[in-house]
Amino acid sequence: MFALIDCNNFYAACERLFEPRLEGVPVGVLSNNDGCVIARSEEFKALDIPMGIPTHKIDPTLRRRVVLKSSNYTLYGDLSARVQQVLARQVPTLEPYSIDECFLDLRGMQEDWHALGAHLVRSVVREVGLPVSIGIAPTRTLAKLANRQAKAQSTRPQVCVWQSADAPELTAHLKRLSPRDVWGIGERLNARLAGLGVLTAAALRETPDSELRRRFSVVLARTASELNGHPCLSMSDLESPRRSILCSRSFGRPLRDRAALAGALRHHCQRAGEKLRRDAMQASAIGIYLRTNPHHNTPYHHACEWTALPFPSADTQQLNRAAQRLLTRLWQPLAYQKLGVMLTELTPRQQRQTTLFDGAEPARQEALMEAWDTIRARYGRQALTLGPQPADAAWQMNSAYRSACYTTRWEELPRALAR
DNA sequence: TCTGGGGTCCTAGGACCC
């Protein structure tokens, strides 16, 4: 059996945790740059403001009735880690899936599943304070559906267990669901399935495997098989090492200035290098891309170029040198809206191949990056940067409604007032 | 004025080899 635990309205719930006045209020969380709505509380959903709507297109009347927050990933990431710690303590295998979800592999456990689910939900509520729901079923795909069903319950704790794929209540349930509701089926596949007369999740799982492979792909065949109770997604599918790194941001305002773009690029290279070193990886290729605003009427321009590094590296300075050369090649006098750095061909740091002419240089670079990471961890990210990176630089993103980093910065600890 | 930022996997087709 597998379980899927999912935090309800995660970002909105995180904001509420430290700001109780938001309880019962429609809360929407905005994307980076305060661009559009990416998370909503139940009250916000009830106002029919859709997911993904650009912030400036929210009806002004509704805008006055809701609270909008800029996204605060430092806070969400820390709370996510706490939820996972609570769960990991109680089950043998936990696989993080996204910032607000994880799968539990319950194989080998002999339990009253409902009691276990209720216990896990209560422990997260008690120790972290966030509402979660849990679905338990014979495959991950079914556990995802069970979780959805749990969320629909009005009673707490929200737990849904499907003991077997043939359970009559499950079959009846699948007849009411669209294939679109199934994990792995998006708009396109749903439309193509509808064209073939496959209109429900139940119909999908009854479609012969050979038919699905022939007309679609092995991916959809696996999904159908999972709906039939045969686990097809192995542990290693989700555990496989990272294959690429992308660091990108939209700018707070259009950027023409080359020096300013170079500053943003340094910042992204710095972040990319830190991600690499945190995972003990090195990259063999680096790419950058630049684009203008696709939503404007001006002609859209998108440029992207890759280069191989002389040898695999996790050194911020080397990444930056290569990236700046690419910028020189790509830059044109245009009003850019977004810039990104991509790393690929990642390998573990231990597999480093030295060359005849290395000398002491690699060891020095490695020591330098170690000192770099230590200093930034101890004295803060502003203490040491690759070139000037002022907080008010033209390329910095907007985030006008940002909450404090309550759990990760001493100076932003929440205060409780006792009267 | 104002529209996010990450990731993964699979397939088809082209270019090449014998």
Added chain:
DNA sequence: TCTGGGGTCCTAGGACCC
């Protein structure tokens, strides 16, 4: 009249997830 049967590697593009 009639032109094989195996491979590999790479890339672009499409699909999906949160």
